[in-house]
Protein backbone atom coordinates (compact mmCIF):
# COMPACT_ATOMS: atom_id res chain seq x y z
CA UNK A 465 0.00 0.00 0.00
CA UNK A 466 1.29 3.43 -0.85
CA UNK A 467 1.57 5.75 2.15
CA UNK A 468 -0.93 7.96 0.39
CA UNK A 469 -3.65 5.33 0.29
CA UNK A 470 -4.48 6.09 3.91
CA UNK A 471 -7.14 8.63 3.13
CA UNK A 472 -8.70 8.64 -0.26
CA UNK A 473 -8.36 12.06 -1.80
CA UNK A 474 -11.59 13.97 -1.57
CA UNK A 475 -11.29 15.49 -5.01
CA UNK A 476 -14.33 17.68 -4.53
CA UNK A 477 -12.77 19.46 -1.58
CA UNK A 478 -9.77 20.43 -3.68
CA UNK A 479 -9.52 23.74 -5.50
CA UNK A 480 -11.64 25.34 -2.83
CA UNK A 481 -10.58 27.70 -0.14
CA UNK A 482 -12.44 26.16 2.76
CA UNK A 483 -11.27 28.97 5.09
CA UNK A 484 -13.57 31.51 3.47
CA UNK A 485 -16.58 29.21 3.84
CA UNK A 486 -16.36 28.78 7.60
CA UNK A 487 -18.58 30.66 10.01
CA UNK A 488 -16.64 33.14 12.15
CA UNK A 489 -15.21 33.13 14.68
CA UNK A 490 -13.34 30.04 13.56
CA UNK A 491 -12.19 27.91 16.49
CA UNK A 492 -9.34 25.58 15.57
CA UNK A 493 -7.10 22.97 17.12
CA UNK A 494 -3.59 24.46 16.76
CA UNK A 495 -0.80 22.11 15.66
CA UNK A 496 0.80 20.10 18.47
CA UNK A 497 3.59 17.60 17.88
CA UNK A 498 3.17 14.46 19.97
CA UNK A 499 -0.47 15.32 20.75
CA UNK A 500 -2.57 15.87 17.61
CA UNK A 501 -2.88 12.28 16.46
CA UNK A 502 -6.01 10.95 14.76
CA UNK A 503 -7.79 10.10 18.00
CA UNK A 504 -7.23 13.50 19.59
CA UNK A 505 -8.18 15.35 16.42
CA UNK A 506 -11.38 13.31 16.06
CA UNK A 507 -12.29 14.04 19.65
CA UNK A 508 -11.64 17.77 19.23
CA UNK A 509 -13.77 17.75 16.08
CA UNK A 510 -16.58 15.96 17.89
CA UNK A 511 -16.43 18.51 20.71
CA UNK A 512 -16.59 21.57 18.49
CA UNK A 513 -13.32 22.30 16.65
CA UNK A 514 -14.05 23.85 13.25
CA UNK A 515 -10.66 22.92 11.80
CA UNK A 516 -7.92 20.62 13.07
CA UNK A 517 -4.19 20.90 12.37
CA UNK A 518 -1.90 17.87 12.27
CA UNK A 519 1.33 17.45 14.17
CA UNK A 520 4.20 19.06 12.26
CA UNK A 521 5.48 16.86 9.43
CA UNK A 522 9.05 17.02 8.13
CA UNK A 523 9.39 17.85 4.42
CA UNK A 524 12.77 16.09 4.46
CA UNK A 525 11.19 13.03 6.10
CA UNK A 526 8.62 12.87 3.30
CA UNK A 527 11.31 13.30 0.66
CA UNK A 528 13.38 10.47 2.09
CA UNK A 529 10.31 8.23 2.48
CA UNK A 530 10.32 7.87 6.28
CA UNK A 531 7.44 5.60 7.38
CA UNK A 532 7.07 7.47 10.67
CA UNK A 533 6.65 10.75 8.76
CA UNK A 534 4.01 9.28 6.44
CA UNK A 535 2.20 7.90 9.47
CA UNK A 536 1.77 11.48 10.76
CA UNK A 537 -0.12 12.37 7.58
CA UNK A 538 -2.78 9.72 8.08
CA UNK A 539 -6.25 11.10 8.77
CA UNK A 540 -9.90 10.14 8.68
CA UNK A 541 -12.58 11.97 6.73
CA UNK A 542 -14.35 12.70 10.02
CA UNK A 543 -11.53 15.15 10.80
CA UNK A 544 -12.12 17.37 7.79
CA UNK A 545 -11.38 20.14 7.26
CA UNK A 546 -7.86 19.13 8.21
CA UNK A 547 -4.69 21.14 7.67
CA UNK A 548 -1.37 19.31 7.49
CA UNK A 549 1.51 21.35 8.87
CA UNK A 550 4.96 21.05 7.28
CA UNK A 551 8.35 22.01 8.65
CA UNK A 552 11.69 22.21 6.92
CA UNK A 553 13.91 24.85 5.31
CA UNK A 554 14.22 23.95 1.62
CA UNK A 555 11.67 25.57 -0.73
CA UNK A 556 11.85 22.72 -3.28
CA UNK A 557 11.07 20.13 -0.60
CA UNK A 558 8.13 22.21 0.66
CA UNK A 559 6.78 22.18 -2.91
CA UNK A 560 7.10 18.38 -3.18
CA UNK A 561 5.63 17.81 0.28
CA UNK A 562 2.72 20.19 -0.34
CA UNK A 563 1.82 18.20 -3.46
CA UNK A 564 1.69 15.04 -1.35
CA UNK A 565 -0.55 16.80 1.17
CA UNK A 566 -2.87 17.78 -1.66
CA UNK A 567 -2.76 14.28 -3.13
CA UNK A 568 -4.01 12.62 0.06
CA UNK A 569 -7.03 14.93 0.14
CA UNK A 570 -6.15 17.20 3.06
CA UNK A 571 -7.95 20.52 2.95
CA UNK A 572 -4.99 22.81 3.54
CA UNK A 573 -1.24 22.91 3.98
CA UNK A 574 0.46 24.98 6.67
CA UNK A 575 4.04 26.19 6.96
CA UNK A 576 5.70 26.17 10.37
CA UNK A 577 7.52 29.45 11.07
CA UNK A 578 6.99 29.23 14.82
CA UNK A 579 8.57 26.17 16.42
CA UNK A 580 11.32 27.09 18.93
CA UNK A 581 12.23 23.50 19.96
CA UNK A 582 16.06 23.17 20.05
CA UNK A 583 16.14 20.16 17.69
CA UNK A 584 14.14 22.13 15.08
CA UNK A 585 15.94 25.43 15.67
CA UNK A 586 19.33 23.71 15.29
CA UNK A 587 18.49 22.58 11.76
CA UNK A 588 17.41 26.15 10.78
CA UNK A 589 13.70 25.33 10.71
CA UNK A 590 10.64 26.61 12.58
CA UNK A 591 10.88 30.09 14.07
CA UNK A 592 14.54 30.43 13.08
CA UNK A 593 13.40 30.87 9.48
CA UNK A 594 11.92 34.23 10.49
CA UNK A 595 15.49 35.57 10.68
CA UNK A 596 15.77 35.11 6.91
CA UNK A 597 12.74 36.75 5.33
CA UNK A 598 13.99 36.10 1.77
CA UNK A 599 14.07 32.37 2.49
CA UNK A 600 10.59 32.57 4.08
CA UNK A 601 9.39 34.23 0.88
CA UNK A 602 10.89 31.46 -1.28
CA UNK A 603 9.31 28.76 0.90
CA UNK A 604 5.85 30.32 0.78
CA UNK A 605 6.12 30.98 -2.95
CA UNK A 606 7.23 27.43 -3.76
CA UNK A 607 4.41 26.01 -1.63
CA UNK A 608 1.72 28.25 -3.11
CA UNK A 609 2.92 27.48 -6.66
CA UNK A 610 2.82 23.73 -6.01
CA UNK A 611 -0.81 23.32 -4.95
CA UNK A 612 -4.38 24.47 -5.39
CA UNK A 613 -5.46 23.79 -1.80
CA UNK A 614 -5.14 26.81 0.52
CA UNK A 615 -1.73 27.53 2.00
CA UNK A 616 -1.48 28.96 5.50
CA UNK A 617 1.37 29.76 7.83
CA UNK A 618 1.94 29.74 11.57
CA UNK A 619 4.17 32.46 12.92
CA UNK A 620 5.31 34.05 16.17
CA UNK A 621 5.22 37.75 17.03
CA UNK A 622 8.96 37.93 16.48
CA UNK A 623 12.51 36.72 16.88
CA UNK A 624 15.16 39.25 17.86
CA UNK A 625 14.55 42.38 15.82
CA UNK A 626 12.37 40.67 13.19
CA UNK A 627 8.64 40.94 13.88
CA UNK A 628 5.78 38.77 12.75
CA UNK A 629 4.48 41.82 10.91
CA UNK A 630 7.78 42.03 8.95
CA UNK A 631 7.21 38.46 7.80
CA UNK A 632 3.58 39.12 6.88
CA UNK A 633 4.53 42.23 4.90
CA UNK A 634 7.26 40.30 3.12
CA UNK A 635 4.94 37.55 1.83
CA UNK A 636 1.74 39.54 1.53
CA UNK A 637 1.63 39.51 -2.30
CA UNK A 638 1.62 35.70 -2.30
CA UNK A 639 -1.72 33.84 -2.21
CA UNK A 640 -1.72 32.89 1.47
CA UNK A 641 -5.18 32.06 2.81
CA UNK A 642 -4.70 32.09 6.56
CA UNK A 643 -2.15 32.98 9.23
CA UNK A 644 -2.14 31.69 12.79
CA UNK A 645 -0.23 34.09 15.01
CA UNK A 646 1.17 32.73 18.26
CA UNK A 647 1.20 35.95 20.28
CA UNK A 648 4.56 35.20 21.88
CA UNK A 649 8.06 35.85 20.56
CA UNK A 650 10.78 33.22 20.17
CA UNK A 651 12.40 34.61 23.31
CA UNK A 652 9.19 34.08 25.31
CA UNK A 653 8.90 30.47 24.12
CA UNK A 654 5.67 29.25 25.78
CA UNK A 655 5.69 31.56 28.80
CA UNK A 656 4.20 34.94 29.54
CA UNK A 657 1.30 36.89 28.12
CA UNK A 658 0.44 36.83 24.44
CA UNK A 659 1.00 40.20 22.74
CA UNK A 660 -2.53 40.99 21.57
CA UNK A 661 -1.49 44.32 20.01
CA UNK A 662 1.01 42.52 17.77
CA UNK A 663 -1.71 40.10 16.62
CA UNK A 664 -4.04 43.05 15.98
CA UNK A 665 -1.42 44.79 13.82
CA UNK A 666 -1.07 41.62 11.73
CA UNK A 667 -4.84 41.33 11.39
CA UNK A 668 -4.95 44.90 10.10
CA UNK A 669 -2.14 44.30 7.60
CA UNK A 670 -3.32 40.96 6.17
CA UNK A 671 -6.46 40.50 4.08
CA UNK A 672 -6.92 36.76 4.62
CA UNK A 673 -7.97 34.83 7.71
CA UNK A 674 -6.06 35.59 10.92
CA UNK A 675 -6.22 33.19 13.85
CA UNK A 676 -5.04 34.43 17.23
CA UNK A 677 -3.22 31.94 19.43
CA UNK A 678 -1.56 31.83 22.83
CA UNK A 679 -2.78 31.49 26.40
CA UNK A 680 -6.45 30.60 25.85
CA UNK A 681 -7.63 28.28 28.63
CA UNK A 682 -11.19 29.50 29.24
CA UNK A 683 -14.17 30.74 27.22
CA UNK A 684 -13.71 34.17 28.82
CA UNK A 685 -10.10 34.34 27.57
CA UNK A 686 -11.27 33.25 24.10
CA UNK A 687 -13.82 36.05 23.97
CA UNK A 688 -11.26 38.64 25.13
CA UNK A 689 -8.69 37.42 22.59
CA UNK A 690 -11.19 37.81 19.74
CA UNK A 691 -12.36 41.23 20.92
CA UNK A 692 -8.88 42.65 21.51
CA UNK A 693 -7.23 41.38 18.34
CA UNK A 694 -10.12 41.59 15.85
CA UNK A 695 -8.99 38.16 14.61
CA UNK A 696 -11.25 35.94 12.51
CA UNK A 697 -10.77 33.06 14.88
CA UNK A 698 -8.55 31.47 17.50
CA UNK A 699 -6.19 28.53 17.79
CA UNK A 700 -6.24 26.42 20.95
CA UNK A 701 -3.32 24.28 22.11
CA UNK A 702 -2.45 23.71 25.79
CA UNK A 703 -5.94 24.79 26.84
CA UNK A 704 -7.50 21.68 25.27
CA UNK A 705 -5.13 19.15 26.83
CA UNK A 706 -7.45 17.00 28.91
CA UNK A 707 -10.26 19.34 27.91
CA UNK A 708 -11.26 18.82 24.26
CA UNK A 709 -14.77 20.10 25.09
CA UNK A 710 -13.35 23.63 25.50
CA UNK A 711 -14.25 24.26 21.83
CA UNK A 712 -17.90 23.60 22.61
CA UNK A 713 -17.84 25.72 25.78
CA UNK A 714 -16.32 28.66 23.91
CA UNK A 715 -19.03 28.49 21.24
CA UNK A 716 -21.72 28.29 23.92
CA UNK A 717 -20.24 31.26 25.78
CA UNK A 718 -19.92 33.40 22.65
CA UNK A 719 -23.54 32.69 21.78
CA UNK A 720 -25.27 32.77 25.16
CA UNK A 721 -22.82 34.50 27.53
CA UNK A 722 -22.63 31.37 29.70
CA UNK A 723 -21.48 27.77 29.45
CA UNK A 724 -21.81 24.50 31.31
CA UNK A 725 -18.89 22.99 33.22
CA UNK A 726 -18.25 19.32 32.44
CA UNK A 727 -19.11 17.06 35.37
CA UNK A 728 -16.72 14.42 36.71
CA UNK A 729 -18.97 11.75 35.15
CA UNK A 730 -18.80 13.46 31.75
CA UNK A 731 -15.02 13.78 31.96
CA UNK A 732 -14.73 10.05 32.75
CA UNK A 733 -16.88 9.33 29.69
CA UNK A 734 -14.73 11.47 27.36
CA UNK A 735 -11.47 10.03 28.77
CA UNK A 736 -12.73 6.49 28.14
CA UNK A 737 -13.97 7.38 24.68
CA UNK A 738 -10.52 8.83 23.92
CA UNK A 739 -8.74 5.73 25.27
CA UNK A 740 -10.97 3.32 23.32
CA UNK A 741 -10.40 5.24 20.10
CA UNK A 742 -6.65 5.44 20.66
CA UNK A 743 -6.59 1.69 21.30
CA UNK A 744 -8.59 1.04 18.14
CA UNK A 745 -6.20 3.15 16.07
CA UNK A 746 -2.84 2.30 17.64
CA UNK A 747 -3.30 -0.79 19.83
CA UNK A 748 -1.14 -1.02 22.97
CA UNK A 749 0.95 2.00 21.93
CA UNK A 750 -2.28 4.00 21.95
CA UNK A 751 -2.85 3.13 25.60
CA UNK A 752 0.70 3.99 26.60
CA UNK A 753 0.30 7.34 24.82
CA UNK A 754 -3.01 7.83 26.64
CA UNK A 755 -1.28 7.97 30.03
CA UNK A 756 -0.34 11.64 29.64
CA UNK A 757 -3.84 12.52 28.44
CA UNK A 758 -5.37 10.71 31.43
CA UNK A 759 -3.19 12.76 33.79
CA UNK A 760 -4.49 15.93 32.10
CA UNK A 761 -8.14 14.82 32.22
CA UNK A 762 -7.99 14.25 35.95
CA UNK A 763 -6.09 17.28 37.15
CA UNK A 764 -7.37 19.50 39.92
CA UNK A 765 -9.99 17.23 41.52
CA UNK A 766 -10.10 16.22 45.19
CA UNK A 767 -8.03 13.02 45.39
CA UNK A 768 -6.72 13.58 41.86
CA UNK A 769 -3.12 12.85 42.80
CA UNK A 770 -3.88 9.24 43.78
CA UNK A 771 -6.09 8.75 40.74
CA UNK A 772 -3.43 10.09 38.41
CA UNK A 773 -0.72 7.92 39.97
CA UNK A 774 -2.79 4.87 39.04
CA UNK A 775 -3.80 6.16 35.60
CA UNK A 776 -0.23 6.76 34.44
CA UNK A 777 0.45 3.04 34.84
CA UNK A 778 -2.44 1.66 32.77
CA UNK A 779 -1.81 -0.92 30.07
CA UNK A 780 -5.31 -1.68 28.77
CA UNK A 781 -8.67 0.04 28.30
CA UNK A 782 -9.99 -2.29 30.98
CA UNK A 783 -7.39 -1.01 33.48
CA UNK A 784 -8.77 2.48 32.89
CA UNK A 785 -12.35 1.29 33.32
CA UNK A 786 -11.52 -0.38 36.63
CA UNK A 787 -9.68 2.67 37.98
CA UNK A 788 -12.49 5.01 36.93
CA UNK A 789 -15.11 2.65 38.36
CA UNK A 790 -16.87 2.20 35.03
Ligand SMILES: Cc1cc2nc3c(=O)[nH]c(=O)nc-3n(C[C@H](O)[C@H](O)[C@H](O)COP(=O)(O)O)c2cc1C
Pocket residue numbers: 494495496497498499519520549576577578579618646654677678679680699700701702703
Ligand atom coordinates in the same frame (compact mmCIF):
# COMPACT_ATOMS: atom_id res chain seq x y z
C1 LIG B 1 3.12 19.85 23.09
C2 LIG B 1 3.11 20.96 22.08
C3 LIG B 1 3.46 20.69 20.78
C4 LIG B 1 3.44 21.71 19.82
N1 LIG B 1 3.73 21.42 18.53
C5 LIG B 1 3.63 22.38 17.56
C6 LIG B 1 3.79 22.06 16.20
O1 LIG B 1 4.02 20.91 15.80
N2 LIG B 1 3.70 23.08 15.30
C7 LIG B 1 3.43 24.38 15.68
O2 LIG B 1 3.34 25.26 14.82
N3 LIG B 1 3.24 24.68 16.96
C8 LIG B 1 3.30 23.72 17.91
N4 LIG B 1 3.04 24.02 19.21
C9 LIG B 1 2.66 25.40 19.57
C10 LIG B 1 1.13 25.53 19.67
O3 LIG B 1 0.52 25.30 18.42
C11 LIG B 1 0.75 26.94 20.17
O4 LIG B 1 1.21 27.89 19.25
C12 LIG B 1 1.37 27.27 21.53
O5 LIG B 1 1.27 26.18 22.43
C13 LIG B 1 0.67 28.50 22.13
O6 LIG B 1 -0.69 28.25 22.33
P1 LIG B 1 -1.28 27.90 23.78
O7 LIG B 1 -0.83 28.98 24.71
O8 LIG B 1 -2.78 27.86 23.57
O9 LIG B 1 -0.70 26.58 24.17
C14 LIG B 1 3.09 23.03 20.19
C15 LIG B 1 2.74 23.29 21.51
C16 LIG B 1 2.73 22.28 22.46
C17 LIG B 1 2.34 22.59 23.87
